[in-house]
Amino acid sequence: xxxxxxxxxxxxxxxxxxxxxxxxxxxxxxxxxxxxxxxxxxxxxxxxxxxxxxxxxxxxxxxxxxxxxxxxxxxxxxxxxxxxxxxxxxxxxxxxxxxxxxxxxxxxxxxxxxxxxxxxxxxxx
Numbered sequence: 133x134x135x136x137x138x139x140x141x142x143x144x145x146x147x148x149x150x151x152x153x154x155x156x157x158x159x160x161x162x163x164x165x166x167x168x169x170x171x172x173x174x175x176x177x178x179x180x181x182x183x184x185x186x187x188x189x190x191x192x193x194x195x196x197x198x199x200x201x202x203x204x205x206x207x208x209x210x211x212x213x214x215x216x217x218x219x220x221x222x223x224x225x226x227x228x229x230x231x232x233x234x235x236x237x238x239x240x241x242x243x244x245x246x247x248x249x250x251x252x253x254x255x256x257x
Contacts, residue, residue, distance in 0.1 A: 139173075140170065142236050142240055143169040144166055146231070154224055155224070156228075157228040164217050165217075171214065172207065200226060208225045
């Protein structure tokens with residue numbers, strides 16, 4: 133449970149950073165930001181794998197770049213579900229999804245499988 137909560141907060145922080153950088157991505161309140169992070173996790177867990185499988189031929193042809201469009205679609209779906217989260221268009225969704233992926237990926241590198249902060253030290257004798 134602790135790992136889920138930490139990853140949820142990482143996603144919320146990544147969405148906040150992305151909204152500060154991308155002009156067309158806005159949240160009306162902190163509550164809408166937290167709900168958007170929650171729903172993005174649900175959508176990514178349930179719908180994104182299906183979308184990735186259905187668009188696999190297109191992803192192979194584009195060498196994986198079409199996955200950015202799939203991520204933008206998932207972010208756009210979350211924006212359509214929530215009133216307090218707005219995306220101004222496709223490019224805002226694309227850049228927002230790209231930044232959320234980068235920020236949350238970087239932050240998640242420091243979190244272990246049990247949801248604890250981990251640092252690996254390698255000693256060479």
